[in-house]
Amino acid sequence: MTATTDLSSPATALRGTVELRTADGWLAVCSAEELLPGRGVAALLPDGRQAALFLDRSGRLYAIGNVDPFTGAGVLSHGLLGTVQDRTYVASPLLKQRFDLADGRCLDDDTVAVASYPVRVEPARA
Amino acid sequence: MAVTTATSRNTRDNTIVLVGHGMVGQRFLEALADRGVTERARVVVLCEEPRPAYDRVHLTSYFSEGASPEDLSMVEDGFMARHGIELHVGDPAVAVDRESCTVTARSGLTVGYDTLVLATGSYPFVPPVPGKDADGCFVYRTIEDLLAIEAYAQGVSSGAVVGGGLLGLEAAGALRGLGLDTHVVEFAPRLMPVQVDEGGGQALRRSVEGLGVTVHTGVGTQEIAVGDDGRVSGMALSDGSVLPTGMVVFSAGVRPRDDLARDCGLPVGERGGIVVDEQCRTQDPAVFAIGECALASDGRVYGLVAPGNEMAETAARTIAGDAGSFTGADLSTKLKLLGVDVASFGDAHGTTDGCLDVRYSDARSGIYRKLVVGSDGTLLGGILVGDVESYGVLRPLTGSVPPVAPEHLVLPAGAGAPVTLGPTALPDEAVICSCNNVTKGAIRGAVTDHDCTSVPDVKKCTKAGSSCGSCVKVLGQLVTAELEAGGVEVDKGLCPHFAQTRAELYEIVLALRISSYRELLDAHGREGARGTDGCEVCKPAVASILASLAATVGASVHVLDGEQAALQDTNDHFLANMQKNGSYSIVPRIPGGEITPERLIVIGEVARDFGLYTKITGGQRIDLFGARVEQLPLIWTRLVDAGFESGHAYGKALRTVKSCVGQTWCRYGVQDSVRMAIDLELRYRGLRSPHKLKSAVSGCARECAEAQSKDFGVIATANGWNLYVGGNGGATPRHADLLAQDLSDAELVRLIDRFLMFYIRTAEPLERTSVWLQRIAGGLDHVRDVVVHDSLGICDELEALMAAHVAGYRDEWADTINDPERLSRFVSFVNAPDTPDPTVRFVPERGQIKPEPILLALTETVTA
Numbered sequence A: 001m002t003a004t005t006d007l008s009s010p011a012t013a014l015r016g017t018v019e020l021r022t023a024d025g026w027l028a029v030c031s032a033e034e035l036l037p038g039r040g041v042a043a044l045l046p047d048g049r050q051a052a053l054f055l056d057r058s059g060r061l062y063a064i065g066n067v068d069p070f071t072g073a074g075v076l077s078h079g080l081l082g083t084v085q086d087r088t089y090v091a092s093p094l095l096k097q098r099f100d101l102a103d104g105r106c107l108d109d110d111t112v113a114v115a116s117y118p119v120r121v122e123p124a125r126a
Numbered sequence B: 001m002a003v004t005t006a007t008s009r010n011t012r013d014n015t016i017v018l019v020g021h022g023m024v025g026q027r028f029l030e031a032l033a034d035r036g037v038t039e040r041a042r043v044v045v046l047c048e049e050p051r052p053a054y055d056r057v058h059l060t061s062y063f064s065e066g067a068s069p070e071d072l073s074m075v076e077d078g079f080m081a082r083h084g085i086e087l088h089v090g091d092p093a094v095a096v097d098r099e100s101c102t103v104t105a106r107s108g109l110t111v112g113y114d115t116l117v118l119a120t121g122s123y124p125f126v127p128p129v130p131g132k133d134a135d136g137c138f139v140y141r142t143i144e145d146l147l148a149i150e151a152y153a154q155g156v157s158s159g160a161v162v163g164g165g166l167l168g169l170e171a172a173g174a175l176r177g178l179g180l181d182t183h184v185v186e187f188a189p190r191l192m193p194v195q196v197d198e199g200g201g202q203a204l205r206r207s208v209e210g211l212g213v214t215v216h217t218g219v220g221t222q223e224i225a226v227g228d229d230g231r232v233s234g235m236a237l238s239d240g241s242v243l244p245t246g247m248v249v250f251s252a253g254v255r256p257r258d259d260l261a262r263d264c265g266l267p268v269g270e271r272g273g274i275v276v277d278e279q280c281r282t283q284d285p286a287v288f289a290i291g292e293c294a295l296a297s298d299g300r301v302y303g304l305v306a307p308g309n310e311m312a313e314t315a316a317r318t319i320a321g322d323a324g325s326f327t328g329a330d331l332s333t334k335l336k337l338l339g340v341d342v343a344s345f346g347d348a349h350g351t352t353d354g355c356l357d358v359r360y361s362d363a364r365s366g367i368y369r370k371l372v373v374g375s376d377g378t379l380l381g382g383i384l385v386g387d388v389e390s391y392g393v394l395r396p397l398t399g400s401v402p403p404v405a406p407e408h409l410v411l412p413a414g415a416g417a418p419v420t421l422g423p424t425a426l427p428d429e430a431v432i433c434s435c436n437n438v439t440k441g442a443i444r445g446a447v448t449d450h451d452c453t454s455v456p457d458v459k460k461c462t463k464a465g466s467s468c469g470s471c472v473k474v475l476g477q478l479v480t481a482e483l484e485a486g487g488v489e490v491d492k493g494l495c496p497h498f499a500q501t502r503a504e505l506y507e508i509v510l511a512l513r514i515s516s517y518r519e520l521l522d523a524h525g526r527e528g529a530r531g532t533d534g535c536e537v538c539k540p541a542v543a544s545i546l547a548s549l550a551a552t553v554g555a556s557v558h559v560l561d562g563e564q565a566a567l568q569d570t571n572d573h574f575l576a577n578m579q580k581n582g583s584y585s586i587v588p589r590i591p592g593g594e595i596t597p598e599r600l601i602v603i604g605e606v607a608r609d610f611g612l613y614t615k616i617t618g619g620q621r622i623d624l625f626g627a628r629v630e631q632l633p634l635i636w637t638r639l640v641d642a643g644f645e646s647g648h649a650y651g652k653a654l655r656t657v658k659s660c661v662g663q664t665w666c667r668y669g670v671q672d673s674v675r676m677a678i679d680l681e682l683r684y685r686g687l688r689s690p691h692k693l694k695s696a697v698s699g700c701a702r703e704c705a706e707a708q709s710k711d712f713g714v715i716a717t718a719n720g721w722n723l724y725v726g727g728n729g730g731a732t733p734r735h736a737d738l739l740a741q742d743l744s745d746a747e748l749v750r751l752i753d754r755f756l757m758f759y760i761r762t763a764e765p766l767e768r769t770s771v772w773l774q775r776i777a778g779g780l781d782h783v784r785d786v787v788v789h790d791s792l793g794i795c796d797e798l799e800a801l802m803a804a805h806v807a808g809y810r811d812e813w814a815d816t817i818n819d820p821e822r823l824s825r826f827v828s829f830v831n832a833p834d835t836p837d838p839t840v841r842f843v844p845e846r847g848q849i850k851p852e853p854i855l856l857a858l859t860e861t862v863t864a
Helices: A005-013 B023-034 B143-153 B166-177 B198-210 B259-263 B305-320 B391-397 B406-410 B440-449 B455-462 B472-485 B502-512 B517-524 B538-548 B562-566 B570-574 B597-610 B629-641 B673-684 B745-762 B769-775 B779-787 B795-808 B812-817
Strands: A017-022 A025-031 A040-044 A050-055 A061-065 A080-084 A087-091 A098-100 A119-122 B015-019 B042-047 B085-089 B093-097 B102-105 B110-112 B115-118 B122-124 B137-139 B158-162 B181-186 B213-217 B221-226 B232-237 B242-244 B247-250 B254-256 B287-289 B333-337 B340-346 B356-362 B367-373 B379-385 B431-433 B584-586 B613-616 B622-627 B654-659 B693-698 B712-717 B720-725 B737-743 B842-845 B848-851
Touching (some): A025 A040, A025 A050, A050 A087, A080 B538, B015 B110, B023 B042, B137 B143, B158 B166, B166 B181, B198 B367, B232 B247, B356 B406, B367 B406, B379 B391, B391 B431, B502 B538, B502 B745, B517 B562, B538 B562, B584 B629, B597 B622, B597 B629, B613 B848, B622 B629, B654 B673, B673 B693, B745 B795, B779 B795
Parallel strands (some): B015 B115, B654 B693
Antiparallel strands (some): A017 A025, A017 A119, A087 A098, B356 B367
């Protein structure tokens, strides 16, 4: 039986603080251990906006706007991740539109996009 | 009814009088109306029974399914008025004067006719045995007969049916349904002597006896024993034995009601029946006879409704001046008596010169198949008992030489039968749907010329399969074969990541004891999809399979543990239902809809303290709306403390088992429906399935809990429970099908265990039981074979899987609030755990809250 521990290995490989860049510079959001591969968390930005941070199965980090443009609700961080033609996306939990995690573009409607944010992991300071 | 003499003609210069308003009479009226005859002629109907035409074929459903006399009506509301038809109910014709062209009814009403149509049907034959008129002797023909039987049965504990034919078995089913110890006495050496041969009769007998009916064959009824009170006390049989019984139902065949015709000098057959020609006209050109009272031009009296309908059409055509003829009918039948499938077609008894039989008989499982083959190999007819699956292919093949040897057609699949004859072997002219007369060629044409790509498309295009549905399986095979022949690759895969169907993935997970999504994707996903993140289709689908089989394959029972947490749809992830503004709603389990005042107060207090909007749901529960993610654990701590547990309103899982108050309070109730609903809800709570599951239990046939609109519904009978499956409300409502009758508590639970596990095993994602039941090959019959008769030999496994689920159940919310790791996810913002989501806002409405309308900003710019 495969134990579930090895499945989260990409996450455990990541140690340190997850940071996201806004207009005001890098913002520390959470520790890498708080991210679960395949799911997201929401972060409140200093200007009142919201970001959704995700960790995919290969250990890549992404951050896009959290507010679903189709409903106005801050829910994208609650969506499920998926892969289509090598692109990783999140599907909105409300009406299921998919957003490319790399650039925030909606895969189901070319005219719609959400913000996207550079994101990095700063190694934990000793 | 006023006594009038209506010999004068009204403005319409032609009068048609119909004597008899049964199923065939009504069909005749509809055929007249279709041809516009009712606009030109005055139509008068004399009907003996106190009610208009009703569905006599489904009389038994009055008992078995709680149908009311109104449910059985064949007459659409307003039909008579719309077509200006004068219907006199409860006033039978008593005399015909062919010289003056008048009919006189019992009330004295006399009507002149230009055309007279006799549709007087038949009467039950009662053998002339002493005591046949005693209190407690009945016939089985009309709704009034049924009501009388039902009333009398209240006072007795046993009943005997004289006659083991089609109607006799129907009557026996009715007596059984009334809770009587039931006997069938048949003079012939086997049951249904007209339709089946000795081997078929044996298989049938075994199955019927298995249902608790005692069968006596090869014996006659010599006398009905009558007690001092004038009531039936027993039957003396020709073998010298005495059968004690409280009532007797005669069902020893029917005879044509031809006395009106005899009395006015029209020729009748030696053994009865009004002689008619191919246009259904009697010797008198102004008089027609149709249905069971007529002796057709081929010298037969037809006792089935389909030939009667054809005769009605023929007479109406002739009267309208169109061409039409009735020269005889196919007597093929496929029916279900007392739950046993029986089919016979063509020359079932092998009366053709030089014909040969091929038989397969398995008395242990009640299966019998016989084919009659001509000396040149032509299939002439056959009899199927117990398993009639091949009827759809064999009947259309009748009259041709089948492409495989007949012995291969009677052997069961897998029992050394090297070839299974598929419908692709049928000729284009073979009729696949006999209800709507659609040939195989027409079905192929729908695919090749009309771009139909699915069974629903073809149904819509050709009407095939839209009536009785018995050909839908064959239809599906033809459509797939035609598509594949046309080079269309039918990808049945779940999504871009899995080439398998959900049912196939289920088997893989179960067989290889796979306990994680990644393991499944990386080993069994499509090439190129392995190692990816999958998608929002396959992740919840696999999560559901893992959850259903958790206890068996060794996956975590809690849906938020480890990898499973990343697979769940949002609702499952937060164990609550996301609403349009990102807030969540909460539904505590209220099993069976029963709740104490104390618990009701707790719900009220929680809702008040957290400012939640409350609404009573359709499933007899209470929904609390407007909670923020971070409030969910606080709310559930209060609810769990008060003894509540998760209601799984967020999951593709068992939702609720509704109930009526049942026997405990209701004067009509016959069983304790609330207790059964609670038992079922507690047994299946937490069971993850391909889609949500709803259920209900009604305490009597009045069905106040609406069980027939549920995935599995239970209706109490005097003897136990009837189980219905595959019902649905919503956008495509569907009445549930009866799966089994008169079950004990244990039998009911065992059957539901099997049914649910078989559904979970074979359904596609988000496929409700109603759709599944229509999609799965073989439909309800197949499901019944599997879960009732264990035709696949998997019932032990299905029961064991359910037992593992029941034993492994834990309340997800209680487990969550006691686990800091799981609780840590219930925050709006990972970097500000104490800050509520500012986009979740409410405004007041009718004394409660509602989401504040959100102004959408679809043009948010992409920033880097």
